[in-house]
Amino acid sequence: MPQYTPPLRDMQFVLHELLDAEGSLKALPPHAEIDAQTINAVLEEGGKFASQVLFPLNQSGDREGCTLDKATHEVQAPAGFKQAYAQYVEGGWPSLSCDPAYGGQGLPVTLNQCLYEMMNSANQAWTMYPGLSHGAYEALHAHGSPELQQRYLPKLTSGEWTGTMCLTEPHCGTDLGLLRTKAEPQDDGSYRISGSKIFISAGEHDLAANIVHLVLARLPDAPAGSKGISLFVVPKFLPKDDGSLGERNPVFCTGLEHKMGIHGNATAQITLEGAKGWLVGQPHKGLAAMFVMMNAARLGVGNQSLGLTEVAYQNAVAYAKDRIQMRALSGPKAPDQPADPIIVHPDVRKMLLTARAFAEGGRAMAIYTALQLDTELASSDDAERQAAADEVALLTPIIKAFITDNAWLATSHCMQVFGGHGYIAEWGMEQYVRDARINMIYEGTNTIQSLDLLGRKVLADGGKKLKAFGKKVAQFVEDEGVSEEMQEFINPLADLGDKVTKLTTEIGMKAMRNPDEVGAAAVDYLRVAGHLVFAYFWARMAKVALEKQGSGDPFYTAKLHTARFYFAKLLPETAGLIRSCRAGLEPLMAMDEALF
Amino acid sequence: MPQYTPPLRDMQFVLHELLDAEGSLKALPPHAEIDAQTINAVLEEGGKFASQVLFPLNQSGDREGCTLDKATHEVQAPAGFKQAYAQYVEGGWPSLSCDPAYGGQGLPVTLNQCLYEMMNSANQAWTMYPGLSHGAYEALHAHGSPELQQRYLPKLTSGEWTGTMCLTEPHCGTDLGLLRTKAEPQDDGSYRISGSKIFISAGEHDLAANIVHLVLARLPDAPAGSKGISLFVVPKFLPKDDGSLGERNPVFCTGLEHKMGIHGNATAQITLEGAKGWLVGQPHKGLAAMFVMMNAARLGVGNQSLGLTEVAYQNAVAYAKDRIQMRALSGPKAPDQPADPIIVHPDVRKMLLTARAFAEGGRAMAIYTALQLDTELASSDDAERQAAADEVALLTPIIKAFITDNAWLATSHCMQVFGGHGYIAEWGMEQYVRDARINMIYEGTNTIQSLDLLGRKVLADGGKKLKAFGKKVAQFVEDEGVSEEMQEFINPLADLGDKVTKLTTEIGMKAMRNPDEVGAAAVDYLRVAGHLVFAYFWARMAKVALEKQGSGDPFYTAKLHTARFYFAKLLPETAGLIRSCRAGLEPLMAMDEALF
Structure with a gap:
């Protein structure tokens, strides 16, 4: 349906x-x-x-x-x-x-x-x-070593084989330093890997002939904590030299989780019973190698939620135009029908426009970041590559957390447009909400993203990456500040830019006294930063739309209205967030743990 | 678990x-x-x-x-x-x-x-x-007539029989004026009722010997719209005069919905195939009679979400104390363990305290309202009864919408505390989120509640009910304003009270020009009003806690910390809401329907 x-x-x-x-x-x-x-x-x-x-x-x-199938582990x-x-x-x-x-x-x-x-x-x-x-x-x-690359990359590229990331264990998710899976070196240069992994997405399935697990484990001489973790490639079937499949490696799916959503994906418990694996990268440097996957995965998770926001929006619009119920408070809009289509009701429009503004703003931000990633990967200019890498690093936690939090709001709004029908599986809306929920959790919870943004990406380098982005914003404000019709977008953008600068400094000062201030501020801070990025892209989109609205293409009219909606109705959230952020650490820590 | x-x-x-x-x-x-x-x-x-x-x-x-069982409809x-x-x-x-x-x-x-x-x-x-x-x-x-009361109330009181509310039809939920179920008068004073109802909670089950459906339907001479709806009692089994069960009435469950949550409750499609029913109250006045149920049900729905908030909080606290993961940014708090319990992390505490403040604030508001309801039902003083009824009327949509929206936030936060485990059914947290979601929809969506509050309860009587509540707030501010230690609670409460008064007047003025302004403002307005009520009760609770904290009972210390958290971290949401509310109707209606 x-x-x-x-x-x-x-x-x-x-x-x-x-x-x-x-x-x-x-x-x-x-x-x-x-x-x-x-x-x-x-x-x-x-x-x-x-x-x-x-x-x-x-x-x-x-x-x-x-x-x-518990017998075959398939x-x-x-x-x-x-x-x-x-x-x-x-x-x-x-x-x-x-x-x-x-x-x-x-x-x-x-x-x-x-x-x-x-x-x-x-x-x-x-x-x-x-x-x-x-x-x-x-x-x-x-x-990977050239040999591993030659063995695995062609098959992953063609899609003949698929891959996974085996990180989490029952007692550790966020804190991978605690992990216990062991890798013992073998005489042939391979490793014998044993342990239990959980929450392995796409961990076992019948889509591809082989599954290439990338597994974090500890070598026997590994230091404790996160500096003693190595990365291994552990295929389900050991590839022969000619690329054909050899014997079954003892890396088994021993259970599937029953989850709130993404039911179509197998979230596997994976048991490694002395499975054969090969080291990827340097010993004890597995977390760094894993972060290559992780950063890509974080952008990917933001993209999952962007996709859900878009599809939920499309369906809610179709329903809102079709479903008739009540009259507009200002009088009938469809007098020939027994009631008006619900899209006449202001709050229904607010829910729809919220989803639309989140989808289109998210798309602009995500495609922009992808272009920066292409520059990071392929520019011939070192400085340009570094600048692009910095910007990707800054925007990655925002894309992951801001877009996924927005999608949770948006899919829930879109479901609400359907009234009781939204709660019924048949209409498909409640699935979007359930599926969207995981995106706030996996590949680093949104709290972890906020700590990554504020602690690592902003404060740790004295605000360098943030300032570089802020310069782009300031340049745009400067360039467009002279345009009368851009005032409605430029003024709040400039204002929020100033506030973010001030807020960042305030938190930085407090954090010098107590590092926990970062943890107290981070989630609100990320959301404010997300709005700054959104405001920047919405203002830029409004500029293009203003220039082209004379073309007669209603696309630009819609873009402009959505931009105005964003600035009028969504950006103001920052007022409350900044206040809550400024209230600092004390209200969170004052209560003794025992009193919870 | x-x-x-x-x-x-x-x-x-x-x-x-x-x-x-x-x-x-x-x-x-x-x-x-x-x-x-x-x-x-x-x-x-x-x-x-x-x-x-x-x-x-x-x-x-x-x-x-x-x-x-499709054959027996059981x-x-x-x-x-x-x-x-x-x-x-x-x-x-x-x-x-x-x-x-x-x-x-x-x-x-x-x-x-x-x-x-x-x-x-x-x-x-x-x-x-x-x-x-x-x-x-x-x-x-x-x-009900005395005869109907005598026949049904003892059985409903003992619980021997259960009841339902049969309102919704496939094409109408919010807009009951569109309903089509028909009731034809019979010679014996009963009615023959035919039609299709959906979303009937507890609509069919094996818990009780008989099910007493209260059904909205139209008489043959009924005027169109909501003024032509009558209420009927339609039992599953026709009771004999001695109270024993007679023949099966053709009111059948013909389907069960597959829903996001509340799976344990049967959400029934009910087909009435000329079922025998009796009129409750006056012809064509069914909506008014139904609203007796509906108002009780709205308080009941708020209470469902209060319950879910509490249980989600309790479980998240237990997990946060038990689960060890990462060190506090300010240095190890449990140095004898490989990591700190996650309750040391400020954002984990923020999520927990949000749920706690919502639960305890909601409980105070709900019990207060229940006491007003007792006064409305049982006071011997007419003026007191009326005043209590007015306050219940004012608070009902706030309890329904504010508490259920809060529970959606709170259960989601509590689930987030569990990280990936929160998404897994086994831990029970995702069920609270799924169950909580329906509460924002049924018994009048939260948008409908907001229109009821702003349109009917506040603006329609010139703000009389709101002013009466505002007087209580003002009196408390006046009484406690002299106390130095109450300043931190009294000042933001007084400030918000002023802002609500101003906002109400502003919207009232705009609504005179265009009634749709009410629909544009209502949802934000209800949330601001909810915070005013919460701020009032949290300030009152803080007062008691301040008076008794010398007793040595840590309960009062915890209450005081939670009050401070509420004012520091949750109340500031109103800043953004008021701005969004003030942005008015234009940003919602400017875009042509075809451009969505």
Whole structure:
């Protein structure tokens, strides 16, 4: 019953009209040949795959879930998932932004970003299978030995094999320093790995012939804590030299979790019973290597929530136009019908516009970050690469936490538009809410993201990364400050920029006295910073829309109205957040633990 | 795995130390004999029933759900539900606050409020079975003919039979004026009722021998719209004159919804195939009669969310004290362990304290309102009854919407405290989130509550009800303004009171120009009003705690810290809400419907 139309027009607006993706990408040597037409053609095909192949499996996948055969340790994904994955591989999608050295198409990360947004809208649970693979690909690509790369990357690139990240153990998630899985060196240069992992997304399934687990474990001589963790590649089937599959490695799925959502993805308990593995990167440096996956995964999680926000919005709009119920308080708007469509009611519009502003703002921010990532990966200029890397580092926790918190609000609003029908599985809305909820938790909870932003990305380098972004904001404010029609966007943006600067300094001062002040401020701070980034992109989008609204294309009118809505109704949240943030640590810590 | 301890100490604090329930109730003729000991004894027993009988069935009920036998139209509730209901009836709980004329114990509504909070904490889905019954009891008690009362009230009072509210139809929920179910008068004074109802909570089950449906339908001569709706009692089995069960009435469960939560409660599609029913109250005045049930139900829904907030809080605290992960940023707090318990982290405390402040604030507000309801029902003074009724009318939409929105935030925070484990069914936390979500929808969505508050309860009578409540706030501010140690609570309370007055006037002015301004402001307005009520009760609780903290009972220390947390970290939300509210209608309506 739900529906999904790939938002190609808005993606094209962001890519071509807002960010000149073609220009930015052409300046990067590997992408010198890219053009807007190619970009559009790829996205159009990707949109078809998402909406026609993946979307019809979303509700059935949720209902059916995954099934573990305890005897064989094999997992069956929901009906149709395997076939859809075969189409995905056949279509060459796994290789889209992979390295041509291993069979990849070498297209920009930016394209993958857009493809994944659509696949997440269509089916988050399914999309996690290739999504996790891509993380494994990136870790091996960055840290694997040439031999490991030669053995695994072509298969991950083609999609013939998939990958996972095996980090969490029952007693440790956030605090990986506590992990206990052991790796003993063997005479042949491999390692014998034993331990128990939990919460392994896409951890076991029937979509691909082999599963390449990337596993964190400790070597026998490892120092305690997070500096004694190493990364290993542990395949389900040991590959032979010719690339064919050899014997089964004892890395078994021993249980599947019953979860709130993403039922179509197998969240596996994985037991390693002396499984054979190979070291990736340096001994005891596994956390650093793992963070290559993790950073990509965090952007990926933000993208999951962007996808859910978009699809929830589309369905809520369709319902709000169709469902008739009550008259507008200002008098009938559809006098020929027994009641007005509920989109006439201001609060229904508020819920819809909230989701819309979050989706479009999130898309602009995410595509912008993907372009920076392409620059980080492919620019020939060292300083440009570093600047891009800094900006990606700054924006990653914001994308992860701000977009996922927004999606929790937005999917819940969109569900609310349906009234009682929103609570019923049949309509599909409650699944979006359930699926969205995990995105605030995994790949580092949103609290961890906020500590990463405020502690590591902002305060640790004396605000350098934040200032660099602030300069872009200030330049835009300076450039557009002269425009009368831009005042309504520029003034609140400039004001919030000043407030963030001030707030950052205040917290920095307090944190020198007590580092826990960072923890007290971080979550509110991230949300304020998220609004600063959103305000910047919404003001930039408003500028383009103002310039082009004379064209007669109503797209620009809608963009402008949504921008105005954002500044009028959503940005004001920052007023309360800043106050709460300023109240500091004391109200949180005053109460003795025993009194809770 | 989850746990629940009835919060008897906090209930007793609110009843006896904050509100002098004994004194207020003794002043009411029917409750002249009540005393604190009786109140406490009843709550203690009620707490045992909730925690020992209902709570163990909560997770299993969620997993199992209800089963419909399509051939017989009979529904089986989850295992153990029927036996628990038998114990409930045997214990005399259904009759607690019912009229002694029909076998009730005649105890105050306030006691029922506390009992239901605990039952909702323990098992919302189960508690809806007796909860709906009580609504049916109240509608018949207020509007039924003496004959109908004699026939049905004793059985509903004893709990031998249960009741339902059959309002919604597939095409109408909020807008009951559109409903189509028909009632044709019969020669014997009964009516033949035909139509389809959906979303009927507790609509069919095996807990009780008979189910008394209260059904909205149209008489043949009914005017269109909401002024042509009548209320009927339609029993599943037609009672004989001796009270025994006669023939099966053709009112059938023809389907059960698959829902996000409250799986243990049967949400029935009910088909009436010429079922026999009797008119309750006057023809075409069914909506008014139904609103007796509805108002009680709205308080009941707020109470469901209060219960969920409390139980989610308790479990999150237990986990936060037990789970060790990472060190405090300010240095190890449990140096003998490999990591600190997560309750040392400021944001974990913020999430816990948010839930705690919402639970304790909600409890104070809900018990206060229940005492007003007792006064409305039983005072011998007309003016006092009217004043109490006005206050109940004002507070009802706030309790329904503010407490349920808060519970959505709080249960989600408490789930977040568990990290990935929060997303797993086994731990019980995600069920609280799923169950809490319906409370924002049913018995009038929270948008409808906000329109009821701002449009009907505040603006329609020129702010009379609001001013009466404001007087109590102003009196408290005046009385306590001289106390130095109360400044930190009194100042923000007084400030918010002024802001609400101003905001109300502003909206009132705008609404004269365009009534849709009410719809644009209402949701933000209700949340601001909710904070005013909370700030009032938190300030009052702080006063008691300040007076008694010398006693050495750490309960008062905790209360004071929680009050300070509320004012420092939660109340500031109003700053953003007021700004958003003031932005008015234009940003919501400017965009043409076609552009969504």
